[in-house]
Amino acid sequence: MEEKKLDLNSVIGIVLIIGIFLWMMYQNKPSEATLAAEKAKKELVAKEAQAKAAAVKSIETPMAAVAGDSTQLAQLQKTLGGFAYSATLPSAKNDVTTIENDFVLLKIANKGGYIVEATLKNFEKFKKNSGQLVSLIKDNNADLNIQLQTSDNRVLNTKNLYFEPTLTKVGADQILSMKLKSGPNEFLEYKYILKPNDYMVGFDIRSQGLNKVLNTAKPLDLQWNLKTFRTEKSISYENRFTLLNYEYGDEKFDNVSGTGKEAKEDTPEKVKFVAFKQHFFSSILLTNTPFEKSSLKSNNVVLDETKDTIFTKQFNATVPLAFQNGEVDYKMNWYFGPTDYATLKAYDKGMEKIVPLGWGIFGWINKFIFIPLFGFLSGNISYGLAIIIFTIIIKIAMSPITYKSFLSQAKMKVLRPEITELGEKFKKDPMKKQQETMKLYSKAGVNPMAGCIPALIQIPFMYASFQFFPSAFELRQKSFLWADDLSSFDSVYKLPFHIPLYGDHIGLFPLMAAVAIFFYMKMTSGDQQMAAPQQEGMPDMAKMMKYMIYISPLMMLIFFNSYGAGLSLYNFMSNLITIGIMFVIKNHIVDPDKIHAQIQENKLKEPKKPGKFQQKLQEAMEQAEAQKAKKK
Numbered sequence: 001m002e003e004k005k006l007d008l009n010s011v012i013g014i015v016l017i018i019g020i021f022l023w024m025m026y027q028n029k030p031s032e033a034t035l036a037a038e039k040a041k042k043e044l045v046a047k048e049a050q051a052k053a054a055a056v057k058s059i060e061t062p063m064a065a066v067a068g069d070s071t072q073l074a075q076l077q078k079t080l081g082g083f084a085y086s087a088t089l090p091s092a093k094n095d096v097t098t099i100e101n102d103f104v105l106l107k108i109a110n111k112g113g114y115i116v117e118a119t120l121k122n123f124e125k126f127k128k129n130s131g132q133l134v135s136l137i138k139d140n141n142a143d144l145n146i147q148l149q150t151s152d153n154r155v156l157n158t159k160n161l162y163f164e165p166t167l168t169k170v171g172a173d174q175i176l177s178m179k180l181k182s183g184p185n186e187f188l189e190y191k192y193i194l195k196p197n198d199y200m201v202g203f204d205i206r207s208q209g210l211n212k213v214l215n216t217a218k219p220l221d222l223q224w225n226l227k228t229f230r231t232e233k234s235i236s237y238e239n240r241f242t243l244l245n246y247e248y249g250d251e252k253f254d255n256v257s258g259t260g261k262e263a264k265e266d267t268p269e270k271v272k273f274v275a276f277k278q279h280f281f282s283s284i285l286l287t288n289t290p291f292e293k294s295s296l297k298s299n300n301v302v303l304d305e306t307k308d309t310i311f312t313k314q315f316n317a318t319v320p321l322a323f324q325n326g327e328v329d330y331k332m333n334w335y336f337g338p339t340d341y342a343t344l345k346a347y348d349k350g351m352e353k354i355v356p357l358g359w360g361i362f363g364w365i366n367k368f369i370f371i372p373l374f375g376f377l378s379g380n381i382s383y384g385l386a387i388i389i390f391t392i393i394i395k396i397a398m399s400p401i402t403y404k405s406f407l408s409q410a411k412m413k414v415l416r417p418e419i420t421e422l423g424e425k426f427k428k429d430p431m432k433k434q435q436e437t438m439k440l441y442s443k444a445g446v447n448p449m450a451g452c453i454p455a456l457i458q459i460p461f462m463y464a465s466f467q468f469f470p471s472a473f474e475l476r477q478k479s480f481l482w483a484d485d486l487s488s489f490d491s492v493y494k495l496p497f498h499i500p501l502y503g504d505h506i507g508l509f510p511l512m513a514a515v516a517i518f519f520y521m522k523m524t525s526g527d528q529q530m531a532a533p534q535q536e537g538m539p540d541m542a543k544m545m546k547y548m549i550y551i552s553p554l555m556m557l558i559f560f561n562s563y564g565a566g567l568s569l570y571n572f573m574s575n576l577i578t579i580g581i582m583f584v585i586k587n588h589i590v591d592p593d594k595i596h597a598q599i600q601e602n603k604l605k606e607p608k609k610p611g612k613f614q615q616k617l618q619e620a621m622e623q624a625e626a627q628k629a630k631k632k
Contacts, residue, residue, distance in 0.1 A: 384480025
C-alpha cells in the first residue's frame with residue numbers, strides 16, 4: 001500500500017490555524033515605542049493638570065477666608081460673579097458629610113458637592129480576608145462637574161466651588177442637600193437620598209432663582225469622570241470585562257470598549273443610563289429624563305500589566321442638562337454596587353443588561369437555563385460542587401444529541417468502504433462520483449448531515465458557558481479545593497519568570513481541562529476520520545486531525561490559564577463526562593454489526609423519498625452533468 005505523505009494543503013491549513021491564533025494573541029500587545037509614547041503623553045497630561053490645579057488654587061485660596069471681608073468679597077465677585085456669595089458661608093471649607101447604610105458608605109465633599117468616596121461595606125478587594133474594602137470612588141479618582149455659563153459671560157466649574165450641606169432624615173431615609181448659593185434663596189442643589197439596605201442613591205439636580213444668573217440659552221454640561229480601581233487578583237482579566245455601557249433610545253444598549261491603545265468615544269442620543277462597569281462592580285448614573293446627546297469616552301490605562309497595577313480604565317461622560325422655564329430640574333439615581341445579574345434586575349431599570357451574557361440565543365440560554373439552574377444548585381451546596389452537578393445535568397440533557405451524532409458517525413463508518421470504492425470507480429468524474437454517493441446514502445437510509453446538526457446544536461451551549469462563568473458574580477472569592485477564587489485563575493505554582501501568552505503561574509484546572517480535551521479528541525478523531533472519506537481537491541482531514549489533537553489542547557491550556565477557575569472546572573468536567581458518555585454509547589449501546597445489518601436491509605427496501613435539501617442537491621448535480629455533456 002502506498003504510504004500517504006503530508007500534502008501541501010494540509011501544511012498550509014495547519015500553518016494558517018497557528019498563525020491566526022498567534023496573531024490574535026499578539027495584536028493588542030503594545031510595542032516599546034508605543035509604551036514610551038503613551039508614557040510621555042501621560043507625563044504631559046499630568047503637567048497640564050498640575051498647572052490647572054495651581055491656577056484654580058490661586059482663585060480658591062481666598063474663598064475660604066472672605067467671610068465678613070467686603071473688600072475680598074468684591075474681588076471674588078470679579079472672578080466668581082454671583083456665586084461669590086457661596087464663599088462667604090461657613091461651609092466654604094474642605095469638609096465632607098458622610099451618609100451610610102449596611103451596604104454602602106458615601107462621603108460628599110463641600111467643595112464640588114460630589115461624592116468623593118463610595119465604599120462597599122460587604123466586599124473585599126483582591127482576595128477574601130484581605131482586610132481592604134472595595135472602594136469605587138476614593139483618593140480623587142472621580143469627580144462630578146457642571147460647567148456654568150453665567151449671564152455676564154463667565155465660565156465656572158462647580159467642582160471648584162463650595163456647596164452648603166444640610167443633612168436630614170425622613171423616617172429611615174437620609175437626605176443630604178448640597179447647595180451652591182448665589183444668594184440666600186438662589187442656588188444650584190444636589191440632593192442625595194439614601195435608603196436602608198440599598199445600593200441605589202437618589203440624586204436630584206435642580207436650580208432655584210438662577211434664571212438671571214446663568215445663561216439659559218443652551219443646556220448645562222454635566223461632566224462625570226472616573227478612573228476605575230483594580231479590585232481583582234488578575235488585572236488583565238478584570239480589565240477585559242471593564243467597559244462603559246449605556247442604554248439609549250427605545251431600550252437600545254451598547255458599550256464603549258476602549259480596550260486598545262487609543263481612547264474610544266460614542267455620542268449617543270436619548271441616553272437613559274451610563275454605567276462605568278468594572279468586572280464585578282459598577283458605578284451607574286440613571287436619569288428619568290433622557291439626556292438628549294451625550295459624549296461617552298473610554299480609555300485603557302493598562303499598557304503594561306506588570307507596572308500599571310492600580311487602575312484599569314479612564315471613563316468620561318458629558319451629558320446635557322436642559323433648562324425648563326429658566327431652571328434645571330432632573331430626577332436621577334446613582335448605583336454603587338455589585339455587577340450581579342439578580343441584584344441589578346431587581347431594580348427593574350434595565351441595568352442587568354450590563355452583565356455580558358451574550359446576544360441572541362446565547363443570552364437566552366444563560367437567562368432562562370444557566371442562571372436559574374446554577375442559582376438553585378449554589379443555594380443548597382458549595383459553589384465548586386454546584387459547578388460539577390450543573391455540568392452533569394447539562395451533559396446528561398445533551399446526551400441524546402451526543403448519541404445521534406455518534407450513531408451518524410457509526411453509520412458513515414460502515415459505508416466508508418463502499419464510498420471509497422465509488423471514489424476509485426469514478427475517479428475521473430467527480431460529479432458522477434458525488435451523484436452515486438448520494439444515491440448510496442438514500443438507498444442505505446443514511447443522512448450525511450445527521451452528524452453535523454447535533455454538533456451544531458451543542459455550540460450555543462458551549463458559547464453560553466464562556467459568557468456565563470466570567471460574569472457569575474456569585475463565584476467571586478468562593479474557594480474550591482486548591483482554588484481560592486473560582487472567579488479568577490487558580491495557581492498551584494508561581495513561576496519565577498513570565499511566559500508570553502501564558503503568564504507567570506501554573507493553573508491546575510486549566511491543565512486538567514487541556515488533558516481532558518486531548519483524550520476526548522483522541523477518542524473521537526478516529527471515528528470522524530473513518531466516517532468522513534477524503535474529498536478530492538481538499539486537504540487530508542485525517543492528517544489535519546492528527547495535528548489538531550495536540551494543537552487544540554495546547555491552545556486551550558494557554559487560553560484557560562488566565563481565565564477563571566470556575567470556567568476551567570466546567571470545561572474539565574464537561575469533557576470528562578462526554579468521554580464517559582461516548583464510552584458507554586460506543587461499547588454498550590451502538591453495535592456496528594447491527595448497524596451494518598440494518599443498512600443492508602435498508603438497501604433491499606424501496607429507497608425513501610429524498611428530502612428537499614437532498615432533492616435540490618441532486619437536481620443541481622444533474623443539471624451540471626447535463627451542461628458538461630453538452631459542452632463535450
